[in-house]
Amino acid sequence: MPISPNQGSTGGGTTVTITGTNLGGATSVHFGTKTATITANTPTSVTVISPSGTGTVPVTVTTPGGTSNPLSFFYVGAPFKSSISPVSGITGGGNTVTINGTGLTTATAVHFGAATATPTVVNDGQLTVTAPAGAAAGPVSVSVTTAGGTNNGLTYTYVDGPTLGTLSPNSGPVSGGTGVTIPGTNLTTTESVTFGGTPAPFSVINDSTLSVVTPPGAVGATDVTVTTSGGSATATGGFTYLAGPGI
Template sequence: MPPTLSAISPSLGPTTGGTIVTLTGTGLTGATSVRFGSTPASFTVNSDTQITVVSPVGSAGAVAVTVVSPAGTSKAVTFTYVAAAVPVVTAVAPSNGPTLGGTSVTITGTGFTGATAVRFADVPAASFSVNSATQITAVTPTGNPGGAAVTVTTPGGTSAVSAAAYFFYAAPPVLTDSAPAQGPASGGTVVTLTGSSLLNASVVRFGATNATSFTIVSSTQITATAPPGTGSTQITVVTPGGTSNPVPFVYFPAPTLTGLAPVSGPTSASAVVTLTGTNLATATKVTFGATVSAFTVSSDTQITATAPAGPAGPVSVSVSTAGGSSASLIYTRVAAPAI
């Protein structure tokens, strides 16, 4: 009995040929020829019920596909040649993302109907969906840092590479240091972040709060202004390459002064004054007016300082710490009695 054909898949392809087509039927083992119209095609007999064939070049329209064997010629199934235009990619948005892939991009262009493949530097997209003849949504595969040409393949061919058809893979940002790594709870500390792959940073975060402002100095350095906060937190940087590892930053509460003992003393540098208050442990400076005094931190609530020499009269005393400067209290220098 002659061979029979019951199905063809796919049933259409470009006039340029090259479509891999699967023919299903019976009695195919002894096939000697497969024809698209009168044109022979290259084929492989997979089994008695299946043949794989490559469509030859053809003219737009329907053509009869038949199988010939010593037992005769099968009845025909129909393959349709499509004069499809070669697709063109005109834009990729966003045009950058992390090397680990997973970025959803919108590819804009023409001739996308029937797209069979989307590639990023010859690597197939993780997935893609043809939204229309002019738009495809694709998910990037993993890639190497740098530019990757984006191409779309349809029955009409594969799009050409152009400057508009690139996706740029960014290496993940890395932070190695923050300086200073502490500041007042009120914010405002300008922190220098060092690391690598910091270009195109879009966000700098102190915990879950965005930096008040930041400046990209280079691929290895960013300066950021700390927002208000409390306690220990982590600084991270977000770039097209993803989110960096965290580096620590500690907020210190502002110091307060509640008392001086004694509240007065001689004009000479001899009186030892005990300052009491809160958040004094990180004290960096004690001033009497504009003069810095020697001091010792006894605890988070107490400092002893030597009042510097100065003219008789009141002078403001304040403490500076990692959390800022305290409000001042008044210390009065008393002139020695004249004889």
């Protein structure tokens, strides 16, 4: 006599179907000492709503013909989430997010605001999930659904990708050391700035301005790339390295 699912929340409320023979006219279904609510009954199945409980309990079906052999049902506590990493990502989604906590073994879904993603369970204390696309930039609540229920409490922030304007000044010596202002949008979470692939020291002035010092480079126009937690943007040929004078 199978039972499906064979586990559910300690708070009860799980829809459980028990299949077997001679089950018609079931008068009661017990989860341990507690009685479940019968919602459907045929000669080969009984569907119930589990009562609250803890641990592992025997489940029996009583009909006018007697009481069945017991089946085991496992009560699972609600998950607890302790951390999420990274805490932000591009609005388009697609990056891998790790959630740590306890009671995650039976996780079936991770909700990012109104969007839902299917997780990969690493172990009871950790899962990974590919962040779905966000509706817009900004924070959303993150919840994990397991056989034990759904738990909230974490926040993930969607970030739009950066845009770049014209650098000022947009040229300087090949030796580097030129102070440059880069205008744009969504620059607050800037992680790196490169000139032709070479990293440059930078400071975030505000969401629309970066202050950068050029690294040494080769003569000619070079691409300038700004990478944020929301993605990357490149000013193609945005800065020109000038040859020094010769006499």
